Amino acid sequence: IEPGDSIKNVLPLPEDETTWGDYDIMFATQAGDVRRNKLSDFATVNRAGKIAMKLEGDDRMVGVGLCTADDDILLTTALGRAIRFKADDVRVFKGRDSTGVRGVRLQDGDEVISMAILGRVDATPEERSAYVKHANAMRKALAGADAEEDVAAPAEAEDEVADAALTVERIAQLGAAEQFILTVTETGFGKRSSAYEYRRTGRGGQGLTAHGLGGRAGTRLAAAFPVEETDDLLLVTSGGQMIRTRIDQVRIVGRSSQGVTIFRTGKDEKVVSVERLPDSGGSDEADVAGEEGGEGEA
Known part of the structure; x- marks a missing residue:
């Protein structure tokens, strides 16, 4: 080298x-x-x-x-x-x-x-929008009456499209093909969002909002990549602190949301590395249970 x-x-x-x-x-x-x-x-x-x-x-x-x-x-x-x-x-x-x-x-x-x-999933924008709303509503119902509003956070206005009527079979097809994108900020806020919310555009544009960076969420992203429900995450800060947590402790919200606190960083400290650990099969409790980000959440 x-x-x-x-x-x-x-x-x-x-x-x-x-x-x-x-x-x-x-x-x-x-x-x-x-x-x-x-x-x-x-x-x-x-x-x-x-x-x-x-x-x-x-x-x-x-x-x-x-x-x-x-x-x-x-x-x-x-x-x-x-x-x-x-x-x-x-x-x-x-x-x-x-x-x-x-x-x-x-x-x-x-x-x-x-x-x-x-x-690549063969689905229209209307089908993707309808599926995301359905899936969010189901997660909110499963979470109970105390579920946070951002569980069913809608896509931002630039992506709003008319909903399509989906059959049970079509919902099952889209669910089987669904992927989730994890985004984590340098201040330790993170979230998962459905890849269906990232609509396809032409190469060379400015893109869409991937993570809300206002409030306590910070000003820059540290990492973004697809994850599976069974994964673990390993985060390391500039101060040498490390944490391992389960991905299922990171909430699924809209892509423009700020998410939840995964790692509470110290003053003048930031997340510098986020790694996906595929299905470790371990039984240890995660170090952090994805505590809520309070006012920093969207």
Whole structure:
């Protein structure tokens, strides 16, 4: 590794190399550029490494993932914006030593903090809106009469669409395909939101609100990525404090909400790392039970 360089991603690959031709590899940079290559371009990599993407100035890599043309790409920024677009909106590059194309248009002082690969679901905006409202209503009913209002927080006005009538079968189909996006701020606030609330737009736009950053929630996001109900989370602060908690303790709310306090950080301390721990199978109680964020919640 060259001086000043560091390893950013460790990417598991399919064991059967004969299937590598079916996959693409997507790169995303801090400045909002993306690039798509065939995975087979990297079938042979020697110990000295291989150029994957040319970076301009002080730009750096923030995400690498396997995808197909049928997947969607989600880029999330530090100032709480996110953009979702089709993977095939990014052409397949033949070479490896050129820059990519713009994935998201950043505001001053903003930067991309994560890239996620999402499954593409064949559903209309009306169906997604109706399903999210139904699922939120069901969660609120299960939580009881004391459930917080933000359990069923609606999407922001820019996404409002007419509701569609959903059959029981269609609700089951959308539920089986639903993914959830975790977002965590530097001040320790976090939430889960349905990926259906992140509507697909064209590549290169400014995106949608991914997390409400007003009030106590802070001014910047520390992490954003898909999670499963059985996952654990590991958070580390700039002061060397660490916490492990269950993902099911993090409330599911609308994407513009501020969420709940996952980690109560100290003065001049911020969350610097959030890691997903898939289904550990442990029985230990989580260190923090996702206490409410009080006035910091949306």
